[in-house]
Amino acid sequence: MKCIGCQKQPHELSEYVQQATVHEMSPVEYVRMDEGTYDIKTDMFCCTGCYVQLGLPLNTQLIGMYQHAAEAH
Numbered sequence: 001m002k003c004i005g006c007q008k009q010p011h012e013l014s015e016y017v018q019q020a021t022v023h024e025m026s027p028v029e030y031v032r033m034d035e036g037t038y039d040i041k042t043d044m045f046c047c048t049g050c051y052v053q054l055g056l057p058l059n060t061q062l063i064g065m066y067q068h069a070a071e072a073h
Contacts, residue, residue, distance in 0.1 A: 001028055001043045004065055005050025013047050042066040 002009050010016040010027030020030040031038050037046040037059065044066040046054065057065075 001031065001045070003047040003050055004044050004062070004069060005046060005054060008047065010045075015048055037062055039063055039066045042070045044069065 003013070010020070010031045013027070016027040016030050016035075019034070020027040023030060023033075025033070031045050032040075035045045037051060039045070039062070042063075046057075046062055051057070
């Protein structure tokens with residue numbers, strides 16, 4: 001699981017580490033439970049910083065990016 005933009009995993013991003021601690025779960029579990037940009041099929045998400053940098057894309061646009069990235073690997 002990684003961010004489509006910065007390629008960081010949830011445990012490398014303070015926004016997820018902090019929220020996971022509050023909810024007594026792992027950062028990965030938190031992303032799967034509460035991150036609106038998370039896509040279960042590709043196991044990718046977009047952190048807040050990258051989401052803003054990408055211009056606040058719709059989830060349908062993000063899913064297209066995720067699928068393209070998954071096919072490239």
